[in-house]
Amino acid sequence: ASSSSSASSVIADDEPFPTSNDAWLDLTDDELDSLLRTATEACRAAGSIVLDNLGCCSQTSDLCSVDSVKVKTNMKDVVTEFDTEAQRAVEGVVRSAHPTHSFLGEEDVDPGSEASEAALVEALSSTPSGYVWIVDPIDGTANFAAGLPMCVVTIGVVYRGTPIVGVVYDPHRNEMFTAVRGKGAFLNGDVPLRVASAVADMSDAIINAGCPADPNAFDTSVKGIKALNPNCRGVRIVACSALTTAWIAAGRLSAHFGYDLSSWDLVAGALLIKEAGGLVTGLDGTPYRLETRDMLCSNGIIHGEVLGALREADAVSFKRASLD
Numbered sequence: 676a677s678s679s680s681s682a683s684s685v686i687a688d689d690e691p692f693p694t695s696n697d698a699w700l701d702l703t704d705d706e707l708d709s710l711l712r713t714a715t716e717a718c719r720a721a722g723s724i725v726l727d728n729l730g731c732c733s734q735t736s737d738l739c740s741v742d743s744v745k746v747k748t749n750m751k752d753v754v755t756e757f758d759t760e761a762q763r764a765v766e767g768v769v770r771s772a773h774p775t776h777s778f779l780g781e782e783d784v785d786p787g788s789e790a791s792e793a794a795l796v797e798a799l800s801s802t803p804s805g806y807v808w809i810v811d812p813i814d815g816t817a818n819f820a821a822g823l824p825m826c827v828v829t830i831g832v833v834y835r836g837t838p839i840v841g842v843v844y845d846p847h848r849n850e851m852f853t854a855v856r857g858k859g860a861f862l863n864g865d866v867p868l869r870v871a872s873a874v875a876d877m878s879d880a881i882i883n884a885g886c887p888a889d890p891n892a893f894d895t896s897v898k899g900i901k902a903l904n905p906n907c908r909g910v911r912i913v914a915c916s917a918l919t920t921a922w923i924a925a926g927r928l929s930a931h932f933g934y935d936l937s938s939w940d941l942v943a944g945a946l947l948i949k950e951a952g953g954l955v956t957g958l959d960g961t962p963y964r965l966e967t968r969d970m971l972c973s974n975g976i977i978h979g980e981v982l983g984a985l986r987e988a989d990a991v992s993f994k995r996a997s998l999d
Contacts, residue, residue: 698805698835699856707839707855709772714808714830714842715851717768721761721812721828722846728757729847730822755820758782761812761828769808777802780810781939788889788968788995791937795965805835809965811939815915824848829917831942833965841943843921852921852947860924860950870953870974871926877980880907883922885933886914892934895993899932902988903981920944923972924951930973930981932958934993938965945972954978958991969993 732755762782769778779798784790798807808830813819815826824847832840843852852868854860860868874880882903885896904910911928913919916936922928924947933940945955945963954975955963960982963970969992971982985991 699837699839702834702839707858710832710840711842711853711855713769713772714832714840715844715853716772717765717810718828718830718842718844718851719846720764720768722844724757724761724764725813725819725826725828725846728755729819729824729826731755731757732820733822755813755816757819758813758816762810765810765812765828765830773806773808775804776806776808777804778808778810779939780812781937782812784937788935788937791939792966792968795938799833799836799965807833809833809939809942811917811937814917814940815913818915825913825915825918827915827918827921829939829943831939831946833942836965838942838946838965841946843917843943843947845918845921850921852924854924854943854947854950856946856950858950860947862925868924868947868951869926870923870948870951871929872952872974872976874929874974875976877903877907877977877984880929880977880981881909881911881927882907882981883911883913883919883928883931885916885931885936886912887934889935889993889996891993891996895990896932896934898988899985899990902984902990906984916940917944920972921947923953923974924948926951926974929977930971932971932981932985932990934958934969935995936968936970941967941970945970948972956982958982958985 759782762780766778784794811829813826814829819826828844830842831838839856841854851863862868884900887893900910916933919931948955955972957967958969958971
């Protein structure tokens with residue numbers, strides 16, 4: 676089916692985090708600052724583990740062992756012992772500073788899309804404090820295990836269903852991307868982040884494509900790549916969603932589309948992009964929510980053009996492959 680490339684015709688709403696309550700507005704600056712300090716401290720703790728063990732499964736690494744890396748849903752979806760170690764480091768910092776807050780870490784959740792969906796619902800509905808820390812201790816684990824310095828620590832803090840703090844830490848470049856809802860996004864605490872506002876047409880854009888583990892989702896992503904590549908400056912596949920969303924917030928990429936992402940892959944980066952002036956929606960054009968799994972992030976200007984091209988290529992939805 677064809678669709679217009681205008682933003683108004685393909686985007687349902689330009690507010691990434693619609694919410695039924697404004698409870699977060701009652702939080703003081705001191706409370707928000709405390710959350711941000713804890714998140715950045717926790718990211719640095721995990722980042723040290725990332726740096727110390729990068730390439731833990733490469734051919735030249737003496738860290739590689741039978742138990743170092745394990746397959747989750749399939750050979751493209753893996754976890755290492757250092758993911759667990761990094762998550763323990765994050766959780767230790769968080770629980771020390773905010774003992775009453777709830778914690779949702781990827782390494783505590785069973786493999787598979789259904790399990791991550793259920794874990795999110797459970798965390799949001801059962802938190803006594805209203806706060807949920809959503810954490811991926813090493814986003815880009817396959818890159819990490821292979822020794823590719825394209826993996827990050829990412830933390831999102833949600834209060835009563837609203838993301839209020841987002842942090843993505845790239846320890847390889849010592850780049851700390853941070854956002855506080857309503858207060859902007861920054862690099863290393865003092866450099867304001869802004870999306871690539873000079874990129875006003877898809878032909879000038881560098882776009883990152885998702886590399887999902889699900890084979891049906893991957894086939895759909897390839898459809899999108901084939902549709903976009905002839906009409907943009909270039910397509911990249913970084914295979915680390917948190918990093919690419921941070922790069923969009925910093926104006927280094929203009930768009931990123933992905934499939935079947937879990938909440939911890941996107942919550943921090945989506946807030947970064949929003950606070951940096953960009954846009955995040957589902958691939959169906961609906962506003963981004965914590966439950967969104969198929970998404971498009973962009974500088975906002977080319978969002979409709981990219982989404983229209985993906986729709987025309989039938990690259991906005993897929994049927995999950997059976998795990999049997």
